[in-house]
Amino acid sequence: MTTVARTxxxxxxxxxxxxxxxxxxxxVHIFRExxxxxxxxxxxFSGGKDSIVMLHLAxxxxxxxxxxxxxLHVDTGHNFPEVLEYRDRTVARHGLRLHVASVQDYIDRxxxxxxxxxxxxxxxxxxxxxxxxxxxxxxxxxxxxRDEEKARAKERVFSLRDEFSQWDPRRQRPELWNLYNGRHxxxxxxxxxxxxxxxxxxxxxxxxxxxxxxxxxxxAHEREVFQxxxxxxxxxEWGGAKESETxxxxxxxxxxxxxxxxxxxxxxDALTLEQVIAxxxxxxxxxxxxxxxxxxxxxxxxxxRKREGYF
Amino acid sequence: xxTITTEELSATTLLRFATAGSVxxxxxxxxxxxxxxxxSILTDQLEAVxxxxxxxxxxxxxxxxxxxxxxxEREQGIxxxxxxxxxxxxxxxxxxxxxxxxxxxxxxxxxxxxxxxxTVILVDARNxxxxxxxxxxxxxxxxxxxxxxxxxxKMDLVKYEETVFAAIAEEFTAYASELGVPExxxxxxxxxxxxxVVDPSANMDWYGGPTFLEHLETVxxxxxxxxxxxxxxxxxxxxxxxxxxxxxxxxxxxxxAGTFRVGEQVTVLPSGRSTKIAGIDLLxxxxxxxxxxxxVTVLLEDDIDVSRGDLIVPSKDxxxxxQDVEATVCHxxxxxxxxxxxxxxxxxxxxxxxxxxxxxxxxTLDDLSLHPHPxxxxxNDIGRxxxxxxxxxxxxxxxxxxxxxxxxxxxxSDGTTLTxxxxxxxxxxxEPVKDLSDDDGxxx
Numbered sequence: 001m002t003t004v005a006r007t008x009x010x011x012x013x014x015x016x017x018x019x020x021x022x023x024x025x026x027x028v029h030i031f032r033e034x035x036x037x038x039x040x041x042x043x044x045f046s047g048g049k050d051s052i053v054m055l056h057l058a059x060x061x062x063x064x065x066x067x068x069x070x071x072l073h074v075d076t077g078h079n080f081p082e083v084l085e086y087r088d089r090t091v092a093r094h095g096l097r098l099h100v101a102s103v104q105d106y107i108d109r110x111x112x113x114x115x116x117x118x119x120x121x122x123x124x125x126x127x128x129x130x131x132x133x134x135x136x137x138x139x140x141x142x143x144x145x146r147d148e149e150k151a152r153a154k155e156r157v158f159s160l161r162d163e164f165s166q167w168d169p170r171r172q173r174p175e176l177w178n179l180y181n182g183r184h185x186x187x188x189x190x191x192x193x194x195x196x197x198x199x200x201x202x203x204x205x206x207x208x209x210x211x212x213x214x215x216x217x218x219x220a221h222e223r224e225v226f227q228x229x230x231x232x233x234x235x236x237e238w239g240g241a242k243e244s245e246t247x248x249x250x251x252x253x254x255x256x257x258x259x260x261x262x263x264x265x266x267x268x269d270a271l272t273l274e275q276v277i278a279x280x281x282x283x284x285x286x287x288x289x290x291x292x293x294x295x296x297x298x299x300x301x302x303x304x305r306k307r308e309g310y311f
Numbered sequence: 312x313x314t315i316t317t318e319e320l321s322a323t324t325l326l327r328f329a330t331a332g333s334v335x336x337x338x339x340x341x342x343x344x345x346x347x348x349x350x351s352i353l354t355d356q357l358e359a360v361x362x363x364x365x366x367x368x369x370x371x372x373x374x375x376x377x378x379x380x381x382x383x384e385r386e387q388g389i390x391x392x393x394x395x396x397x398x399x400x401x402x403x404x405x406x407x408x409x410x411x412x413x414x415x416x417x418x419x420x421x422x423x424x425x426x427x428x429x430t431v432i433l434v435d436a437r438n439x440x441x442x443x444x445x446x447x448x449x450x451x452x453x454x455x456x457x458x459x460x461x462x463x464x465k466m467d468l469v470k471y472e473e474t475v476f477a478a479i480a481e482e483f484t485a486y487a488s489e490l491g492v493p494e495x496x497x498x499x500x501x502x503x504x505x506x507x508v509v510d511p512s513a514n515m516d517w518y519g520g521p522t523f524l525e526h527l528e529t530v531x532x533x534x535x536x537x538x539x540x541x542x543x544x545x546x547x548x549x550x551x552x553x554x555x556x557x558x559x560x561x562x563x564x565x566x567x568a569g570t571f572r573v574g575e576q577v578t579v580l581p582s583g584r585s586t587k588i589a590g591i592d593l594l595x596x597x598x599x600x601x602x603x604x605x606x607v608t609v610l611l612e613d614d615i616d617v618s619r620g621d622l623i624v625p626s627k628d629x630x631x632x633x634q635d636v637e638a639t640v641c642h643x644x645x646x647x648x649x650x651x652x653x654x655x656x657x658x659x660x661x662x663x664x665x666x667x668x669x670x671x672x673x674x675t676l677d678d679l680s681l682h683p684h685p686x687x688x689x690x691n692d693i694g695r696x697x698x699x700x701x702x703x704x705x706x707x708x709x710x711x712x713x714x715x716x717x718x719x720x721x722x723x724s725d726g727t728t729l730t731x732x733x734x735x736x737x738x739x740x741x742e743p744v745k746d747l748s749d750d751d752g753x754x755x
Contacts, residue, residue, distance in 0.1 A: 015570075015602050016533040019325035019404040028594065028606040029565040032546040036619045036660065060594045061606070064559060065551035147397045154392045160726075172392070173728040174418055174643045176425040177717045178565070179657055183726025197406055199397045 020206055027054075027194040028061040029178060030157060034139045034192055035061075035068050037182045041139035041192075042099065042132075045071040047083035048257035049214055050143030050195055052090075053203055056212050057194060058141075059094065069141070070097040074128045076120040077104030078238040078260040086215040099135060101127035118239050119262040129165035132189055139182070141192050147199045157196050163187040200255075201280055208273040219276065220253045220268045231264025255280075323399070324532050329408040329427035329456070331420045331447045336433040337464045341502035342396065342409055345524065348509040349398045393423045402528040412443055417676070417691040418643040420450050421731055425717070428532055429458040432483075436469045436499070439479045445486060446676040452490035452738055453639060453693065455713055458530050459487060459495045462523060466515065467501040473517040491739025496530075498523050539603070540630065540707060541569030542715045543623040544659035549608055561592060561608035562617055567659065567714035568707075569625075570602040571609065576626040579617050580705040585626050586613040603714075620661035622705045622715070630715070632703035636665075638732040639674075639709075640696050642688040644722070648696075648730055649687045655721040656700055656732075664701040665720070671695045674737070688730070696732070708735035 017025065034041050043058065045051045058067045073087060091098045103123050106112040112123050132140060146153045156172050158180040173181050182190050195203070207214065225232040225248065226241035232252055238261045241247050252265035253276070270276040330338055396407040408423035410416065424430055430451045434444050451459050461483050469475045480497035487495045498507055499518055506512035507522045521529065549561040571577075571588060578585045590610040591601050601607045609623060617623075624630065636656075642648050648667060656665040673685040673694040688694045698720075709716030720730040 016324045016531075017604065019323050022325045022604065024594070025565060025604055025606040029546070032563050032565075032606070033660075036547045061563070062547075062549055063595055064553070064556045065549045146395045153394050153396070169392070174422045174731070176422055176643075176719060176728075176731045177714060178426070179717070179719050181657065181719065181721055181726065181728045183655075183721055185726070197395070197397070199399075199404075201399070202404075 020202065020209060023198055023202055024057065024060075024206070026178075026197065027057045030180070030192060030194040031058050031061040031141075033180055034141070034182070038139040038190070040135070040137050041069045041141065042072045042135070042137045043067075043069050043141040044143065045073050045087065045098070046143075046257060047073070047087040047090075047215060048143070049203055049207065049218060050145065052212060052214060053198075053206060054141055054143050054194060055090070055094075056210060066095065070099060072099045072101065072128075072131060072135075072137070072140070074101045074124045074131075075103060076124060076259040076261075077102065077107075078120055078236065080215070080217055080234075080254075080257065080260060082217050083215045083257055086213075099131060101131035103127055117261075120238075120259050121262055125165070132165065133163070133187075138184065138189050139192050140189055141194060143195055144193045145195050145198050145200070145203075155193060155196065157193055158182050159191040159193065160184055161189050161191055165189070167191075201277070204273065204277050204280055208277060215257065217254045217257065219272070220251050220270050222249055223252055223265065224248070225250050225252060225265060232266070233262075233264055234260055236260050323401075323403050325404045325406065326429065326527060326530070326532050327406045327408070327427050328429040328431065328527065329410060329420075329423040330431040330433070331410050331412045331423070331450070336412070336435055337502045338409075338412070338433050341431075341433065341462065341464065341500070341508065341523075342407065344502050344505060344508050345407075346396060346398055348505070349400055349524070393419050400524065400528055405527065412447065414443075414446065414677070415691055417446075417450070417693070418641060418731075420447070421454060421641040421643070424450055424454040424456050425713075425731065427454075427456050429460060429527070429530055430456045431460045431462055433462045433464050434479060434483070436463050436465045436475055436479065440482050440486065442677045444483065445678070448483070448487050448490060448492065449676040449679065452487070452492050453641075453733065455710060455733075455739070457493065459492050460523070460526060461487075461495055461497040463497060463499045464502055466499045466506060466512075467504045471499075471506075471512075471514040473515070476518075493739070496520070496526055498526065539569040540628050540712055540715075541571055541625050542567040542659075542707070542712060543571060543607075543609065544661070544715070545617055545619055545621045545623060546660050547619060548617065559610075560614070561610055562621075562623065563606070563608045564623075564660070565606045566601060566603045568603050568712045570600055571607075571623075571625075572600045573598075577611070577623050578626045578629050579615065580622045580624060580629065581632050581703045582616065582621070584615045586611045586615055588612075620659075622659060622661075624705070630705045630707050632705045634700045634703050635668075636698045636700060636704065636706060636718075636732075636734060638696055638698065638718070638734045639737040640688070640694055640720075640730045640732045642690055642692045642694070642730050644727050644729045645690050646722075646727070646729075647687040647689045648720070652729075653723065654698075654729060655723050656698065656704070656718055657721060658704050658706060658718040659715055661704065662721070663704065664723075665698050667696055667720075668699050669697040671697065695737070696730075698732075706734045709733035710735055710739060 043054055103120050106127050107114060144152050154169055156175050184190055223234060225234055226245040235241060251269055253268040254265050256263060270279045394409045396409055398405050410419045410423040432447045463476050463479050476499040484495045499515055500507045500523055502508055506514055509524045511522055543564045543566050545562045545564050547563045549563050551559050573588050573591055575588050577588055588609055589612045591598050592608040593601055650667055650670055652667040654665050655662050670685055673682045673692055676693055707716040716734045718732045719728055722729055
């Protein structure tokens with residue numbers, strides 16, 4: 001492959017947008033379409049980098065007016081404290097309204113049972129769908145990207161869900177040009193993915209370009225971890241190392257932020273955004289392959305969860 | 312942020328392109344090689360594919376499994392849907408819409424081509440231009456994809472003969488120009504052996520052009536905007552009504568075509584009221600000029616009535632508004648489109664009621680034969696339709712503007728996307744179609 005940097009720069013006119021400008025403009029267009037077509041949209045906000053970028057784009061799309069959407073956090077109860085703190089600070093700073101759908105609450109009420117492996121990611125679907133129904137959200141923004149996983153690669157930007165939040169990949173509406181069809185019946189809703197065409201690297205470059213603040217666990221730090229299924233997990237309220245597993249101090253960072261019980265850290269000394277970007281550019285593993293135990297379950301793990309109403 | 316990494320990578324442009332074809336043409340091998348050689352396939356993805364391939368008793372990794380993401384696709388060993396793939400080189404970022412090539416997937420090819428600036432048509436050097444090739448060329452021509460690449464694959468199986476390549480390239484280019492395709496770049500490759508995909512071939516000294524990837528990296532991604540009609544569909548009215556911005560009223564939208572300048576005289580359609588642009592806000596930065604495909608907020612000098620669904624255009628270059636739309640369509644829904652069908656027509660940010668007045672003809676893409684009065688269009692059919700809209704629409708010809716010359720029809724009862732439409736003549740050149748007036752139009 002050629003590595004000569006852009007010797008033929010002249011091939012693009014001055015009107016050609018950079019790839020980040022192009023992706024940003026597309027995402028802003030999607031946010032504004034939803035604002036124009038739906039009654040009660042909500043942004044899924046976990047405090048992870050993708051949801052943080054979504055919120056940043058929404059703020060830009062409607063400035064100087066406030067964001068015309070509320071936020072929804074599906075709280076597994078296994079949160080990184082740094083991320084919860086970031087979430088609350090962000091909500092306060094922008095004067096946003098935050099809804100929380102709590103997995104712990106469903107477990108306490110006996111509506112959900114803890115899984116033997118302790119992971120709570122699959123348990124998020126029920127609180128999420130019931131919150132969507134009870135709050136009558138008609139558009140739900142998710143930070144899913146098509147480059148993440150192959151079932152997601154077939155996802156539409158506007159993805160219709162029935163009253164049970166189910167996704168039927170065979171009944172997807174073709175999306176032509178930039179004409180998004182958000183028609184839905186009462187009780188149905190549309191999942192909207194403004195970052196569909198972004199890659200992990202695009203997200204990081206955009207964070208760097210825009211100077212967006214992130215929870216500190218995205219950068220290298222010393223942390224007590226133990227190894228399980230090839231990933232570094234942090235002990236916490238959710239549980240900890242079994243007898244056969246040893247806890248040790250390591251320099252790590254997180255590439256994704258999710259449920260503590262199944263989100264793994266990676267060995268890293270990347271302290272700055274530039275170092276993170278360099279690390280990702282050189283990485284030979286996808287972020288899900290490196291850090292998500294739940295996606296390793298089967299070839300169709302994500303497709304199955306998506307059909308049931310997962311993000 | 313000023314390190315070399317960030318700046319270099321973020322300064323690159325984005326190319327959206329589409330491929331159509333079947334495994335037989337070597338499409339999966341070509342896409343796989345492109346992703347593999349540009350180091351876009353990561354270790355865990357490759358391992359998963361190797362595991363799955365071995366489970367199926369295949370020898371090497373089947374790279375089609377990378378894109379065939381749905382269970383049904385893997386079970387049947389075919390690509391059903393449009394698969395989007397992402398990769399990058401130091402020069403450019405790419406979004407590839409990978410679509411199946413058979414006739415029953417025409418709607419998927421149309422979908423993939425609708426946003427593509429370049430389309431790749433693959434032929435097997437041993438077979439040359441076949442029916443499927445002509446169909447793919449016709450779709451590229453109908454969708455007005457600006458750049459077409461003819462990849463003549465499996466050159467290794469014809470002993471890398473220049474005459475074989477030249478004959479295929481000549482036949483295809485003649486056919487494509489008949490359809491009005493503005494530009495064809497023919498490249499002799501072997502996806503399997505790697506000739507001219509990423510690296511120049513050592514086996515074809517006679518070929519002096521770019522490799523496949525070099526061409527993707529250098530093909531221009533924007534047009535000469537001076538010749539485009541400027542169009543801004545209004546998506547949303549931004550009115551903060553805060554103490555800080557009590558009177559701010561901005562019209563938000565993504566510029567569909569051309570350029571807009573502060574001070575320019577503009578007209579709002581369909582009302583026809585005129586005013587001047589007082590300011591343009593480019594996502595927080597005031598600018599004097601903005602162009603497609605930027606998302607902007609426009610401030611107007613006069614307080615005139617503007618709302619979602621309106622189209623802002625230069626007063627000196629306004630499209631006519633009409634309730635009668637004639638278009639070429641691709642039917643994308645499983646249920647047929649019939650004469651008398653009551654539908655919703657979505658054009659830009661405007662949705663209006665409409666009725667299908669007539670379906671004058673259906674077009675067979677393989678041989679461009681025209682079947683008059685088919686009565687209905689079924690999934691994957693291409694045809695001409697006449698539509699009457701309940702309100703006047705400011706439509707452009709699709710040939711002039713892909714974004715403001717296109718529309719979709721929606722079923723008002725269940726919201727299904729029925730049909731993709733392109734306003735105006737089907738092909739850029741004088742109609743190359745064969746009118747089969749004897750045909751009863753029901754031969755499908």
